[in-house]
Amino acid sequence: MMYYGSFGGMHLIWWFVWMIMLFWIFATPYDIPGQRRRKDTPLNRLQKRFAAGEITTEEYQEKKKILEMDLAN
Known part of the structure; x- marks a missing residue:
């Protein structure tokens, strides 16, 4: 079944959720313990x-x- 009107099978809300999660993962501050260090x-x-x-x-x-x-x- 093809979902032509719903953004590749995912609703628009899920695209926003994924974008927010990716932004949060890569833009976290460096001084959180256990995270990337400067x-x-x-x-x-x-x-x-x-x-x-x-x-x-x-x-x-x-x-x-x-x-x-x-x-x-």
């Missing part, structure tokens, strides 16, 4: 180390300056 940049790692107290303010400023010069080149 790679940390060196500057992000440096900021985390500074926030955790692993390095001093002077070390942070020196390394930040070096990283920013690398990004500029």
Whole structure:
């Protein structure tokens, strides 16, 4: 039996449901546990180390300056 008037056998509502599901799967935020992860940049790692107290303010400023010069080149 051919369904010529109902969008390839699926009603219009089901097409919307599938489109929403696909959008939700591929557009989920990266910070949800168990999902895709963003790679940390060196500057992000440096900021985390500074926030955790692993390095001093002077070390942070020196390394930040070096990283920013690398990004500029």
